[in-house]
Amino acid sequence: MELAAAAAMGKFIGAGLAAIGSGAAAIGVGNVAGNFLAGALRNPSAAGSQTATLFIGLAFAEALGIFSFLVALLLMFAV
Amino acid sequence: MTDVATEEAAAHGAEHGEGLVFHPLDQFKITRLFGEGPIEWYTPTNATLWMALAIVAILVIFVFGSKGRALIPSRLQSIGEMAYGFVYKMVEDVAGHDGAKFFPMIMTLFIFILTANMLGLLPGSFTPTSHIAVTAVLGFGFFIFVTLLGFAKNGAHFLGLFWMSDAPLILRPIIAVIEVISYFVRPVSHSIRLAGNIMAGHAVMKVFAAFAPLVLMSAIGYVVTPVSILAITAIYALEVLVAFIQAYVFTILACVYLKDALHPGH
Numbered sequence: 224m225e226l227a228a229a230a231a232m233g234k235f236i237g238a239g240l241a242a243i244g245s246g247a248a249a250i251g252v253g254n255v256a257g258n259f260l261a262g263a264l265r266n267p268s269a270a271g272s273q274t275a276t277l278f279i280g281l282a283f284a285e286a287l288g289i290f291s292f293l294v295a296l297l298l299m300f301a302v
Numbered sequence: 303m304t305d306v307a308t309e310e311a312a313a314h315g316a317e318h319g320e321g322l323v324f325h326p327l328d329q330f331k332i333t334r335l336f337g338e339g340p341i342e343w344y345t346p347t348n349a350t351l352w353m354a355l356a357i358v359a360i361l362v363i364f365v366f367g368s369k370g371r372a373l374i375p376s377r378l379q380s381i382g383e384m385a386y387g388f389v390y391k392m393v394e395d396v397a398g399h400d401g402a403k404f405f406p407m408i409m410t411l412f413i414f415i416l417t418a419n420m421l422g423l424l425p426g427s428f429t430p431t432s433h434i435a436v437t438a439v440l441g442f443g444f445f446i447f448v449t450l451l452g453f454a455k456n457g458a459h460f461l462g463l464f465w466m467s468d469a470p471l472i473l474r475p476i477i478a479v480i481e482v483i484s485y486f487v488r489p490v491s492h493s494i495r496l497a498g499n500i501m502a503g504h505a506v507m508k509v510f511a512a513f514a515p516l517v518l519m520s521a522i523g524y525v526v527t528p529v530s531i532l533a534i535t536a537i538y539a540l541e542v543l544v545a546f547i548q549a550y551v552f553t554i555l556a557c558v559y560l561k562d563a564l565h566p567g568h
Contacts, residue, residue, distance in 0.1 A: 275396060275554055282551040286491045289498035300327060 234298050241295040248288020255280040326508035330432055330501065348428040349436070356417040356430070364413075385413060389553065396557035401564055408560070411440065412553040419500060419545035423538070431548075432500040434493060441493030444556055452563035463566035492555055499548045503541045510534045 259277045263270035335346045367382035375383060389409045394402050415431055422429025430436045452460040464481040466474055513530040517523030 275392070278547070278551055278554060279558065282495060282555065285499070286495045289495055289502065290491075292502055293494065293498055296327075 234302055238295040238298040241291050241298060244291025244294070245288045248285055248291070251284035251287070252281055255284050324509065324512045326505040326512070329428075329504060329508060332433075349430050349433065352421060352428045353418065353430045353436070356414060356421055359417050359421065360413050385409075389413075392554060393557055393560075396554060397561040397564065401557065401560050404560055408553055408556055411444070411556055412549055415440070415496065415552055416546065416549035419549055420542075422500065422504070423541060423545060429500055429504060432497055432504060434497045437493040437497040438489075440552075441489045441496075444559065445489035445492070448559045448563045451560075452566060455564060456566055460563070460566045463562055488559065492552070492559075496548050496552050499544055503537070503544050507534055507537050507541065510537065 255277065259270075259273070259280075263273075332341060332347050332349050334341060335348065335351055339345075341347060363378060364382050367376075367378040370376055370379055372379060386409070389412050390402070390405055393405045393408050397404070418429065418431045421427055422431065452463070456462075464478045464485065466477045466481070469477055510530045510533045514527055514534070515523075516530075517527040
């Protein structure tokens with residue numbers, strides 16, 4: 224019984240720890256967008272052609288945050 | 303372990319009785335449309351209903367939109383023309399001129415995902431793209447297609463995608479291993495990104511929605527309820543943006559993978 228209780232507690236602690244990954248992904252997304260803006264303000268004429276690259280970078284950074292969110296969900300509801 | 307399970311079930315039942323109700327993931331349940339019984343692969347469910355509705359909406363927009371072919375377009379025609387031009391430009395920019403051959407497939411992907419996302423934002427509706435089962439079919443299907451296309455177009459040269467010819471010779475095998483792994487993770491991240499984003503957004507909206515009826519229970523609700531209703535409104539606006547951006551990201555990554563298949567090698 225104690226083991227089961229510990230497992231149930233660890234599940235939620237693990238889910239909370241996994242949620243830290245979302246914050247890390249937020250830093251990454253902010254980095255991408257901030258650097259794009261810094262570059263775009265220096266050379267606005269080149270900015271329009273690079274929005275596709277911006278979104279690809281955002282998507283890659285964000286995907287890892289989504290993975291951690293998924294791990295948290297799995298721990299909460301599936302394990 | 304069974305004790306914990308029964309306790310959890312009891313707590314789950316008690317939550318329905320009084321107090322705040324938090325079931326943010328209940329909205330993703332697949333249910334039968336008609337009658338009772340198990341769900342087979344041919345059973346009409348809410349997922350298939352909303353996918354069918356998305357297809358009907360697409361047909362209505364594009365069939366009626368392209369009917370008039372007026373020089374000064376009607377509103378419906380403008381939507382169709384804008385969507386067409388937007389996706390065509392994206393395919394040509396990213397995948398190159400010979401990628402434009404595959405424009406119909408990319409357009410289908412984009413319009414289907416966008417419409418399914420947007421219909422899913424209607425209150426009470428169901429979002430098929432929030433299920434990994436749906437997005438994985440799209441992602442893995444595209445991945446298999448692109449891999450076969452790469453081998454068919456370039457033969458063994460397609461393997462040049464993994465062999466960095468401008469890296470130092472010692473590093474090349476190591477980089478090749480990393481490239482192969484990253485290539486096979488592509489469909490996983492491709493499909494989970496879409497489903498995860500949509501699911502996360504809808505779950506967050508539901509969490510805030512669960513705070514909204516607090517005003518009926520305690521005095522603190524006079525502060526919490528307006529704040530949570532405002533938050534739902536703001537998150538809903540964000541979700542409209544996310545619905546478009548995720549469709550865009552899915553499509554543009556499909557274009558990138560298509561480009562890799564058509565022009566491998568670094």
